[in-house]
Amino acid sequence: MSYDPEIANRVLAGLRPFPVAVTTVDGGVANGLVSLSAGSASIIPEAPRATISLTKYNKTHDMVLNSGVFVMHMLSAEADQLDKSLEILMTLGGSSGRDGDKISMLRTGTGETGAPILLDAHSYVEARVIGTLDVEESSIFVGDVVASEILNDGQRLRIGEAWGKLPAEWIAQYDANHHPQLENARARRFGEKA
Template sequence: MLDEQAKTTILRKIPHALYICGVKDGEEVNGFTASWVMQASFKPPLVVNCVKQDSKSHAMIEASGVFSLSFLEDGQKEMAQKFFKPQRRVGNKFEDVEFYEGETGCPIISDSLGYVECRVVGSVPQGDHTVFVGEVIAAGVHRDGEILSLESTGWNYGG
């Protein structure tokens, strides 16, 4: 029998940073606060990005096959707070956020440490999230700084 409490306590010790995953579908752009992200290969450069199946962004990644990750800086908790709200409830999250479109067409947050853009090369649709494997096809650095850690926000996503 799985010890539910132990599972939650120990899984929440996995360290995470916070990103805004930028997505698009045709002309439409959207984004969400992401934490279940890590590098998965050097050559080719791959990252994994685990995306909630009932989110708007999930449908948009499935449709377009691309996503971006903007790396938030320590102190940008408000930005993370804005993007964890679902688009179907709050509408266009980019309305008052400065961004530009990268070569994939995905939105990149101007006020961030930098970004990667990915093309989806695989996906594992198990459980309530899909593990998207993305090949990094573009990257940029906006400025130097420390990344916003999940721990520093006092929030939890996981367990």
């Protein structure tokens, strides 16, 4: 037995293949991001729960922590919806709400909690947070589902397919944005000298 992070990462890779678009609203301001951390968090079928893990570096993290509400959207892989899915992914996952309003660039409605619903998504669950686990660089949020809808039925977009279709310039920009996020996470986990 040994500890090898490379092998650990191979074991852990791809466990959550579906990117989700998470939106929230806090003090009247709406925002959101893309996440690969979405999961189901209830064994009781009549009382579903959803979970997401958000990095503290991201604005959406602080907003969900404060407001206690989020909407988790699946994206569509259907040919007539794919461009919209990539637009959502690039808009919410490519820059921070700290640098400007992202939500007004997308077609939205308003959910039960006041958080924005992305009308071009495949589907969504809207949740109220019932528990938060602080894990140094991130928080894991678990929420009771209070509303749900299938907006555009069909196949859901997987991250492998999305990476193959995203423009190279956007991926380069994403990589550049990812760097400070990673450094921030290391500093929170290991201390400022990490």
